[in-house]
Amino acid sequence: MKEDPISQMPSQYVYGIVPSEFIVPSDLSGVKGHPVETCVAGDFAAVVTPIEDVESLGTPDDLLAHSAVLDRIAAAGPVLPMVFGTVVPDAEVLTDQVLPSMQDVYAAGLRRVRDAAQFTVRARYVRDVALAEIVSENPEVARLREATAGLSEEASHFDRIRLGELVVEDLRRKAAGDSDVIVNALAPLARETVTREAGHADDVVELAALVDQDSQQRFEQAVENLAKNAVGRITFRLLGPQAPYDFVGEV
Numbered sequence: 001m002k003e004d005p006i007s008q009m010p011s012q013y014v015y016g017i018v019p020s021e022f023i024v025p026s027d028l029s030g031v032k033g034h035p036v037e038t039c040v041a042g043d044f045a046a047v048v049t050p051i052e053d054v055e056s057l058g059t060p061d062d063l064l065a066h067s068a069v070l071d072r073i074a075a076a077g078p079v080l081p082m083v084f085g086t087v088v089p090d091a092e093v094l095t096d097q098v099l100p101s102m103q104d105v106y107a108a109g110l111r112r113v114r115d116a117a118q119f120t121v122r123a124r125y126v127r128d129v130a131l132a133e134i135v136s137e138n139p140e141v142a143r144l145r146e147a148t149a150g151l152s153e154e155a156s157h158f159d160r161i162r163l164g165e166l167v168v169e170d171l172r173r174k175a176a177g178d179s180d181v182i183v184n185a186l187a188p189l190a191r192e193t194v195t196r197e198a199g200h201a202d203d204v205v206e207l208a209a210l211v212d213q214d215s216q217q218r219f220e221q222a223v224e225n226l227a228k229n230a231v232g233r234i235t236f237r238l239l240g241p242q243a244p245y246d247f248v249g250e251v
């Protein structure tokens with residue numbers, strides 16, 4: 001019995017959607033070190049890596065490769081990133097079904113991000129400095145800190161719980177004011193911004209910004225100025241230019 005030729009086609013790992021004229025850089029490699037290609041239909045193309053061992057996907061190295069491919073593409077032109085781990089059974093699913101049915105959605109999405117890239121700003125308190133500020137500003141925190149000093153955790157259990165609650169509350173209060181300063185300084189330099197939910201008590205803000213190409217140098221300088229003004233108190237990390245992960249909606 002002959003095998004069905006379609007059953008022999010490799011699955012396609014999908015990174016994102018680009019205009020049909022996009023040319024993959026010759027030195028670009030994707031997940032598992034495999035080549036990166038495009039599947040074209042109509043005005044758009046899916047950037048893919050053919051892969052046979054789908055079950056092997058999902059490692060931290062794969063995530064790094066996924067992000068590296070998208071960020072490299074974003075440096076050259078607009079791209080709509082797919083969620084990490086997106087796989088379709090074969091190329092025909094993309095060229096015959098997905099791409100033809102999503103032309104209007106992809107057109108709108110690529111217009112939204114054209115000539116721009118994402119920058120992500122992460123600001124976090126220097127914990128010891130922030131705690132010192134809270135102790136000086138909140139007499140109850142100062143009292144509980146002194147009351148629990150030198151006592152065992154068992155002997156000071158409830159005071160320590162209350163102390164922790166007050167510190168978290170005060171960190172959030174401080175972050176609300178400091179994040180406003182950061183967002184107000186950066187938002188005018190961006191086409192769009194998204195504020196992500198804080199993941200740690202000492203996070204000030206995590207801001208994703210879609211920045212036009214001609215504003216990117218000014219945006220980076222603005223972040224540098226904020227970092228200089230807050231040196232020793234707040235640390236800043238700037239990622240970018242990146243693919244517009246936070247600004248593509250559902251694709």
